Amino acid sequence: xxxxxxxxxxxxxxxxxxxxxxxxxxxxxxxxxxxxxxxxxxxxxxxxxxxxxxxxxxxxxxxxxxxxxxxxxxxxxxxxxxxxxxxxxxxxxxxxxxxxxxxxxxxxxxxxxxxxxxxxxxxxxxxxxxxxxxxxxxxxxxxxxxxxxxxxxxxxxxxxxxxxxxxxxxxxxxxxxxxxxxxxxxxxxxxxxxxxxxxxxxxxxxxxxxxxxxxxxxxxxxxxxxxxxxxxxxxxxxxxxxxxxxxxxxxxxxxxxxxxxxxxxxxxxxxxxxxxxxxxxxxxxxxxxxxxxxxxxxxxxxxxxxxxxxxxxxxxxxxxxxxxxxxxxxxxxxxxxxxxxxxxxxxxxxxxxxxxxxxxxxxxxxxxxxxxxxxxxxxxxxxxxxxxxxxxxxxxxxxxxxxxxxxxxxxxxxxxxxxxxxxxxxxxxxxxxxxxxxxxxxxxxxxxxxxxxxxxxxxxxxxxxxxxxxxxxxxxxxxxxxxxxxxxxxxxxxxxxxxxxxxxxxxxxxxxxxxxxxxxxxxxxxxxxxxxxxxxxxxxxxxxxxxx
Ligand code: FES
Numbered sequence: 067x068x069x070x071x072x073x074x075x076x077x078x079x080x081x082x083x084x085x086x087x088x089x090x091x092x093x094x095x096x097x098x099x100x101x102x103x104x105x106x107x108x109x110x111x112x113x114x115x116x117x118x119x120x121x122x123x124x125x126x127x128x129x130x131x132x133x134x135x136x137x138x139x140x141x142x143x144x145x146x147x148x149x150x151x152x153x154x155x156x157x158x159x160x161x162x163x164x165x166x167x168x169x170x171x172x173x174x175x176x177x178x179x180x181x182x183x184x185x186x187x188x189x190x191x192x193x194x195x196x197x198x199x200x201x202x203x204x205x206x207x208x209x210x211x212x213x214x215x216x217x218x219x220x221x222x223x224x225x226x227x228x229x230x231x232x233x234x235x236x237x238x239x240x241x242x243x244x245x246x247x248x249x250x251x252x253x254x255x256x257x258x259x260x261x262x263x264x265x266x267x268x269x270x271x272x273x274x275x276x277x278x279x280x281x282x283x284x285x286x287x288x289x290x291x292x293x294x295x296x297x298x299x300x301x302x303x304x305x306x307x308x309x310x311x312x313x314x315x316x317x318x319x320x321x322x323x324x325x326x327x328x329x330x331x332x333x334x335x336x337x338x339x340x341x342x343x344x345x346x347x348x349x350x351x352x353x354x355x356x357x358x359x360x361x362x363x364x365x366x367x368x369x370x371x372x373x374x375x376x377x378x379x380x381x382x383x384x385x386x387x388x389x390x391x392x393x394x395x396x397x398x399x400x401x402x403x404x405x406x407x408x409x410x411x412x413x414x415x416x417x418x419x420x421x422x423x424x425x426x427x428x429x430x431x432x433x434x435x436x437x438x439x440x441x442x443x444x445x446x447x448x449x450x451x452x453x454x455x456x457x458x459x460x461x462x463x464x465x466x467x468x469x470x471x472x473x474x475x476x477x478x479x480x481x482x483x484x485x486x487x488x489x490x491x492x493x494x495x496x497x498x499x500x501x502x503x504x505x506x507x508x509x510x511x512x513x514x515x516x517x518x519x520x521x522x523x524x525x526x527x528x529x530x531x532x533x534x535x536x537x538x539x540x541x542x543x544x545x546x547x548x549x550x551x552x553x554x555x556x557x558x559x560x561x562x563x564x565x566x567x568x569x570x571x572x573x574x575x576x577x578x579x580x581x582x583x584x585x586x587x588x589x590x591x592x593x594x595x596x597x598x599x600x601x602x603x604x605x606x607x608x609x610x611x612x613x614x
């Protein structure tokens with residue numbers, strides 16, 4: 067009997083002799099490649115989720131991969147029977163937030179003033195000629211996340227959005243969070259992370275309905291590690307206390323005037339105009355990166371009189387609090403639990419993820435699932451809902467213990483696969499929540515304000531966009547503010563990057579703004595541990611007396 071191979075949910079009998087890449091082609095799955103199965107481009111990665119032992123030995127071209135990743139062109143099914151299941155990078159299947167909502171600068175409430183301009187057939191960047199063409203002048207804004215990458219293509223002469231796209235960051239083979247990527251990049255010379263990403267970016271850009279050589283400028287935002295990896299900077303220092311980007315260190319030493327970075331399209335290994343300017347927006351400090359800086363631009367903090375907060379919940383949660391007069395920012399290492407990591411039935415927000423949960427009637431679970439597919443696991447918003455519902459119905463107490471000494475709550479019994487939540491999962495989620503809440507308390511108390519002083523609370527990012535606010539308030543993940551104050555703003559980082567791309571003056575405003583931000587270092591806050599312990603409990607976030 068031949069082995070049963072499933073790639074991206076499509077199955078085929080693997081009779082041997084062909085690579086996973088060949089089988090993927092046979093079932094119509096598009097595998098990224100630039101070398102056509104030569105083992106050189108390193109782009110054809112798949113993540114094997116079942117049947118790793120049935121596959122051929124690791125070949126020399128794939129020794130750089132960690133975990134369950136393989137190069138599909140180098141991997142063969144050896145066994146005569148059994149199941150192998152794998153996925154290409156989940157481009158197009160991930161629910162990635164490309165848009166922003168409810169922001170003051172939406173609908174271009176600023177002057178179109180790009181750096182790339184035209185003088186006859188001369189194309190200029192800041193007045194210097196970079197080429198001659200009568201074609202369009204285009205630009206790309208990029209939000210380079212640890213997990214996902216979002217690109218927006220815009221016409222720099224009209225400000226119109228031409229296209230956008232998103233995909234899973236292929237650097238996942240070097241670990242799922244920034245500290246592992248830093249360790250990977252330090253241990254593996256050759257800029258493998260950067261090169262692999264550049265390959266995927268090249269495919270994404272070439273799929274845009276334009277000539278890539280008409281792209282003359284690109285604005286890149288991302289956390290400090292992702293941004294610096296892209297610009298070929300050493301990221302070693304970001305992984306060591308006091309966790310600083312090399313650009314931050316050089317600026318403190320007087321070697322540079324800003325933490326922003328600039329390189330050409332050619333050096334970026336992208337198919338855009340070779341003299342295009344690729345601008346990496348400035349970081350704030352430490353792990354509080356250029357994505358958080360871009361959020362400040364998107365919420366127009368430079369002109370904001372009201373006290374606002376921005377919270378982007380993720381593996382590293384970013385927090386910004388303030389107004390035009392004073393701004394505080396922090397980064398909380400919350401871990402991957404709310405992204406489904408380290409949870410028995412957890413998964414990212416892909417098709418098949420349970421995204422909403424309600425307990426109805428005699429305790430049955432009503433489940434909302436992403437996509438038209440049977441449930442496979444629970445993503446972050448579903449985890450928040452299930453915790454909230456267990457708490458509401460008394461099946462879990464505020465310490466995260468299940469009633470009647472059970473260790474597991476089953477949401478769904480299905481043939482072959484139950485979907486459940488373990489008490490140990492709840493512990494993981496409690497700690498992730500504890501870190502977020504501790505961050506909130508530390509930043510607010512350092513500012514000398516209480517939650518009620520906030521007039522607008524932006525929940526940024528894809529996770530913040532899709533979570534149920536009432537559930538989040540009940541378990542104490544976000545403060546119990548009036549719902550009218552909470553804006554589920556979506557991808558504010560890409561919005562900020564787009565604004566910086568379309569306006570030189572806004573870009574300068576961003577450069578000025580980051581210098582004024584006070585970095586609240588949570589690890590040195592005297593009450594952080596106390597806040598953390600308090601935050602691990604599942605109850606609404608209580609105001610804590612301010613350290614005024
Ligand atoms: S196709 Fe290039 S390494 Fe596999």
